[in-house]
Amino acid sequence: xxxxxxxxxxxxxxxxxxxxxxxxxxxxxxxxxxxxxxxxxxxxxxxxxxxxxxxxxxxxxxxxxxxxxxxxxxxxxxxxxxxxxxxxxxxxxxxxxxxxxxxxxxxxxxxxxxxxxxxxxxxxxxxxxxxxxxxxxxxxxxxxxxxxxxxxxxxxxxxxxxxx
Amino acid sequence: xxxxxxxxxxxxxxxxxxxxxxxxxxxxxxxxxxxxxxxxxxxxxxxxxxxxxxxxxxxxxxxxxxxxxxxxxxxxxxxxxxxxxxxxxxxxxxxxxxxxxxxxxxxxxxxxxxxxxxxxxxxxxxxxxxxxxxxxxxxxxxxx
Numbered sequence: 003x004x005x006x007x008x009x010x011x012x013x014x015x016x017x018x019x020x021x022x023x024x025x026x027x028x029x030x031x032x033x034x035x036x037x038x039x040x041x042x043x044x045x046x047x048x049x050x051x052x053x054x055x056x057x058x059x060x061x062x063x064x065x066x067x068x069x070x071x072x073x074x075x076x077x078x079x080x081x082x083x084x085x086x087x088x089x090x091x092x093x094x095x096x097x098x099x100x101x102x103x104x105x106x107x108x109x110x111x112x113x114x115x116x117x118x119x120x121x122x123x124x125x126x127x128x129x130x131x132x133x134x135x136x137x138x139x140x141x142x143x144x145x146x147x148x149x150x151x152x153x154x155x156x157x158x159x160x161x162x163x164x165x166x
Numbered sequence: 167x168x169x170x171x172x173x174x175x176x177x178x179x180x181x182x183x184x185x186x187x188x189x190x191x192x193x194x195x196x197x198x199x200x201x202x203x204x205x206x207x208x209x210x211x212x213x214x215x216x217x218x219x220x221x222x223x224x225x226x227x228x229x230x231x232x233x234x235x236x237x238x239x240x241x242x243x244x245x246x247x248x249x250x251x252x253x254x255x256x257x258x259x260x261x262x263x264x265x266x267x268x269x270x271x272x273x274x275x276x277x278x279x280x281x282x283x284x285x286x287x288x289x290x291x292x293x294x295x296x297x298x299x300x301x302x303x304x305x306x307x308x309x310x
Contacts, residue, residue, distance in 0.1 A: 015282075016282075018181060018281050018282070019281070030281070031280070032280060032281060032282070032283070056181060058181050058182075058185070061181070061182075067182045067185070070182075071182070071185050071186065071189060074186060074189055075189040075192070075193075076193075080189050080192035080193050080196070081185075081189055081192075082185065082188045082189070082192075
């Protein structure tokens with residue numbers, strides 16, 4: 003049984019990291035220094051690792067979650083805003099797994115383009131390594147913002163009509 | 167040429183629960199602030215009246231020469247703060263309940279989040295529960 007020790011450092015605050023090994027999501031543990039680590043056991047000789055982040059607006063039922071939180075937060079007044087920039091890191095690489103292998107993924111500062119991370123500790127064959135703007139999430143953010151503003155205007159009109 | 171890697175559609179129920187926790191925290195902070203405004207508004211009214219009367223004394227009554235309706239103006243401000251205080255007093259238990267409930271929900275949901283630390287929110291939630299309970303004791307003590 004081969005063991006992969008994976009560690010992600012410099013993960014920006016507010017980003018929820020997501021790590022996939024051979025297509026399976028792996029639970030990451032946060033340590034007191036703000037790094038995330040996971041130990042994965044595998045029989046395979048080689049593993050494909052994908053590091054990315056979760057975006058709330060990319061969830062399947064994002065519209066349901068958005069409506070529920072909008073209502074619970076009293077028309078969005080007490081609601082924390084969604085990520086406006088929607089910058090997503092994708093660091094996908096293959097690494098040979100022989101015995102115990104340690105891999106460290108050090109993220110770069112988020113930017114709309116450019117390399118997402120530097121991978122050290124093992125001979126990694128990079129497949130994809132970039133930051134990109136998730137256009138779907140950006141579009142959903144715009145829709146959410148528009149619906150929120152229209153709701154506020156409608157609520158203000160209703161309150162004025164009721165008071166008058 | 168890079169192989170096309172599809173980014174998994176992340177975003178799970180856990181993230182939504184954390185969002186609900188933050189909303190509950192925000193609600194509890196506002197309601198706790200309104201609870202303490204219940205006491206503060208009466209204090210405000212008392213302070214306005216106190217300063218108003220002290221000014222009359224310090225000016226040896228000459229303020230009435232400059233501002234003929236000074237007394238009625240003074241009582242109007244006090245009346246408004248009193249109305250606000252009355253409204254908050256009538257709804258004090260509701261506000262306190264929302265503050266405590268929101269703080270407890272926020273504490274539980276944010277504590278369960280293993281991906282991020284919410285130390286400040288957890289500490290403030292704990293303080294809100296303690297302070298609002300003290301406020302309820304004072305409220306019932308005053309009512310008795």
